[in-house]
Amino acid sequence: MSLAALFTSLFVVGHLTVSATTQIPFQAITDAQRSHLVNSPVDATGDSQFYEFKWPIRKVAIIGAGVRWVTGVRREVGALIDAVECSGLLAYRELIDAGFEKVKIFERDAVPGGNWHYTDELPLEAPIPNLDPKIADYEPSLPSPDSALPFEVWYADHNDSITTAERWRRHRAPHAVWKSLTSNVPAPHMHFNGHDWPPGTPWNLPHALLTRYLRGVYSFYGINSNDKSANVTYSTRVELVEKRIDAEGIEQGWQLTLKKFIRLGPSSSKEVWWTEDFDAVVIATGTFNAPNIPNIPGLAEWKHKFPGSILHSREYRYPEKFANQSLLVVGAGTSATGISADLNLFVKRNYLSLRRSANSTTPTAFLNLLPQGVDIVVGIERFHPSNATIELSDGTLLADIDHILFSTGYQYTFPFLPQYHNSSIGLDEEGPEDRPQPLVTDGSHYRSLYREFIYIEEPTLAFMNMNLGAVTWTFGEYFAVAIAKIWSGTARLPNQAEMWKSYRERVAASGGYGKKVLYLPSTGGGMSGYIAFFMGWLNSAAYEFGGKTIDGLNKDFFEQLWVFQIAFFANPNPVRIPESNHSEGFIAASTEQPSPVEFLDYLTSGY
Numbered sequence: 001m002s003l004a005a006l007f008t009s010l011f012v013v014g015h016l017t018v019s020a021t022t023q024i025p026f027q028a029i030t031d032a033q034r035s036h037l038v039n040s041p042v043d044a045t046g047d048s049q050f051y052e053f054k055w056p057i058r059k060v061a062i063i064g065a066g067v068r069w070v071t072g073v074r075r076e077v078g079a080l081i082d083a084v085e086c087s088g089l090l091a092y093r094e095l096i097d098a099g100f101e102k103v104k105i106f107e108r109d110a111v112p113g114g115n116w117h118y119t120d121e122l123p124l125e126a127p128i129p130n131l132d133p134k135i136a137d138y139e140p141s142l143p144s145p146d147s148a149l150p151f152e153v154w155y156a157d158h159n160d161s162i163t164t165a166e167r168w169r170r171h172r173a174p175h176a177v178w179k180s181l182t183s184n185v186p187a188p189h190m191h192f193n194g195h196d197w198p199p200g201t202p203w204n205l206p207h208a209l210l211t212r213y214l215r216g217v218y219s220f221y222g223i224n225s226n227d228k229s230a231n232v233t234y235s236t237r238v239e240l241v242e243k244r245i246d247a248e249g250i251e252q253g254w255q256l257t258l259k260k261f262i263r264l265g266p267s268s269s270k271e272v273w274w275t276e277d278f279d280a281v282v283i284a285t286g287t288f289n290a291p292n293i294p295n296i297p298g299l300a301e302w303k304h305k306f307p308g309s310i311l312h313s314r315e316y317r318y319p320e321k322f323a324n325q326s327l328l329v330v331g332a333g334t335s336a337t338g339i340s341a342d343l344n345l346f347v348k349r350n351y352l353s354l355r356r357s358a359n360s361t362t363p364t365a366f367l368n369l370l371p372q373g374v375d376i377v378v379g380i381e382r383f384h385p386s387n388a389t390i391e392l393s394d395g396t397l398l399a400d401i402d403h404i405l406f407s408t409g410y411q412y413t414f415p416f417l418p419q420y421h422n423s424s425i426g427l428d429e430e431g432p433e434d435r436p437q438p439l440v441t442d443g444s445h446y447r448s449l450y451r452e453f454i455y456i457e458e459p460t461l462a463f464m465n466m467n468l469g470a471v472t473w474t475f476g477e478y479f480a481v482a483i484a485k486i487w488s489g490t491a492r493l494p495n496q497a498e499m500w501k502s503y504r505e506r507v508a509a510s511g512g513y514g515k516k517v518l519y520l521p522s523t524g525g526g527m528s529g530y531i532a533f534f535m536g537w538l539n540s541a542a543y544e545f546g547g548k549t550i551d552g553l554n555k556d557f558f559e560q561l562w563v564f565q566i567a568f569f570a571n572p573n574p575v576r577i578p579e580s581n582h583s584e585g586f587i588a589a590s591t592e593q594p595s596p597v598e599f600l601d602y603l604t605s606g607y
């Protein structure tokens with residue numbers, strides 16, 4: 001794929017014109033005013049054209065204090081996408097401003113920042129074979145049903161099966177960022193409105209800078225971990241989200257079962273379980289929590305025979321650990337190519353195994369990132385632990401490999417919503433009709449979301465940025481604005497039949513289920529069509545019910561992104577790709593690309 005095509009597949013949204021900021025006088029909606037949602041126009045069947053919520057929405061929970069949930073819900077909506085920000089902080093503020101009685105964030109880590117919180121501490125070893133997606137991140141930990149809540153368990157290392165440090169590691173789950181990682185989206189597109197990066201900030205942001213920046217903005221809004229805000233609780237993992245049934249047996253929102261980890265000393269801790277009730281829940285838990293390792297013959301036996309030799313990319317931190325060893329990195333995405341490049345100066349042999357799945361969505365230009373020294377080989381056929389060789393699909397046997405580093409992506413999982421997982425459904429099958437359609441089946445993709453964010457079966461569950469291939473911090477803006485408007489009654493959702501229709505058209509346009517459904521199809525205008533849709537929907541709602549309007553993308557957005565991507569992928573001396581991979585679409589880097597020197601100058605000159 002050429003760089004231009006790569007850019008198109010990742011980022012092209014079309015040049016939408018930027019209009020002036022518009023703020024229509026806005027008042028928090030009351031329950032009485034919500035009546036317009038009940039007395040809405042009817043369609044030919046006599047049903048409402050619009051979805052009618054089963055209960056009033058006053059209290060909202062947000063799961064995850066990362067980045068994306070923060071995006072989007074901003075007061076100065078005119079600048080909405082112009083600055084391409086990233087703030088759940090603003091989503092949080094918007095939900096409060098929209099008149100919700102309670103908005104509360106639950107975050108399993110001790111600090112905000114999500115994916116960007118780097119630690120030397122590693123996540124748990126990836127299971128082989130993959131666990132069922134329902135428990136691929138963690139298995140919910142619950143007190144016995146007859147326990148009085150809040151329920152506490154105290155631990156001390158001297159009489160516990162695991163240490164305090166290990167208990168905390170399991171609770172919070174360290175993230176996938178490695179030490180030298182920089183952003184692959186330019187700084188001007190990773191910032192909060194009103195909190196500009198200082199002049200001279202590099203466009204490829206070191207993760208430490210991004211983390212400090214994020215924490216600063218969380219502090220600004222008073223919801224950092226040292227702010228003692230009642231609206232956020234850190235070190236708290238959401239274990240379960242279940243329907244709440246009132247005394248008359250009627251559904252009335254959601255009950256969250258929560259578990260907080262409290263360190264009492266260097267070798268002692270306690271965990272506390274309790275429940276809280278909400279009317280609606282924003283799920284902003286990110287998409288990179290559960291590793292995916294392909295099921296290759298002989299792999300489980302290899303792991304058993306050579307413990308510690310198999311890693312997933314989320315367990316990678318720095319190359320020194322692998323000095324003078326031979327590594328085989330598997331995959332062709334950003335993790336595989338980024339880690340191979342990072343390892344290159346340190347390791348004895350640096351292999352990268354490349355194979356393309358039938359429905360691959362990986363842009364081939366990531367391979368441009370590889371420096372000379374990386375030896376690209378074809379896909380793996382089988383592991384032979386008996387003689388410690390790895391057989392490739394062209395018959396080659398690799399020997400003396402110290403570590404295999406699977407950079408093969410992640411599984412979709414929402415462990416706190418087990419009722420909406422069903423791994424017994426085949427890739428192209430729908431779930432049984434007498435049960436809610438699932439959110440997750442085989443873990444390769446999500447399902448049943450209207451416009452990628454509203455769970456059609458239960459529209460009081462909303463998801464932030466579950467799709468891929470879009471500039472995620474940007475797209476989150478639209479979701480967050482829409483969630484606040486829909487739940488506050490200042491925008492309307494189509495009825496469920498219409499939402500299913502739109503969803504099924506979207507799946508068909510993607511060519512069916514699987515990883516490809518995570519990417520917006522080019523039919524219907526792709527991301528450009530999506531943005532136009534959100535603008536039309538939310539802006540006409542603003543004129544009807546009051547509230548804020550949103551704008552399209554600033555023209556500079558594309559220019560900046562384009563320049564950045566060219567610099568990011570520039571490599572005048574790309575590595576050779578085996579001919580057998582050419583038929584899979586993997587070819588050597590384009591020679592058409594503009595001078596890398598020119599663009600690298602641009603890249604580092606600040607803005």
Ligand SMILES: Cc1cc2nc3c(=O)[nH]c(=O)nc-3n(C[C@H](O)[C@H](O)[C@H](O)COP(=O)(O)OP(=O)(O)OC[C@H]3O[C@@H](n4cnc5c(N)ncnc54)[C@H](O)[C@@H]3O)c2cc1C
Pocket residue numbers: 063064065066067068069070106107108109112113114115116172176177178182183184185236237238239284285286287288289335416464465472473
């Ligand atoms: C290695 C790597 C590099 C990346 N580089 C870039 C980049 O350069 N540019 C870019 O734009 N994007 C990049 N991304 C994508 C990245 O995921 C987004 O930038 C961004 O972090 C997504 O924000 P989020 O809030 O959706 O998810 P996250 O940042 O993952 O935050 C989710 C939060 O939810 C919390 N959580 C999860 N489950 C629970 C639970 N049950 N209870 C309570 N809390 C929970 C987590 O602890 C976490 O804090 C990268 C991703 C990876 C893995």
Ligand SMILES: NC(=O)c1ccc[n+]([C@@H]2O[C@H](COP(=O)([O-])OP(=O)(O)OC[C@H]3O[C@@H](n4cnc5c(N)ncnc54)[C@H](OP(=O)(O)O)[C@@H]3O)[C@@H](O)[C@H]2O)c1
Pocket residue numbers: 181182183184185288294313330331332333334335336338353354355356357358359360361362379380407408409410
């Ligand atoms: N800032 C940065 O520089 C940076 C660094 C790392 C990650 N990230 C972000 O993190 C996210 C996740 O990226 P990721 O690279 O971890 O996951 P990914 O994008 O899902 O890529 C997984 C790769 O593994 C390949 N694969 C799967 N099974 C395989 C097998 N059996 N043999 C060989 N290859 C196999 C896939 O190929 P197919 O497509 O053919 O299945 C794909 O190339 C992305 O959003 C990325 O942008 C950013």
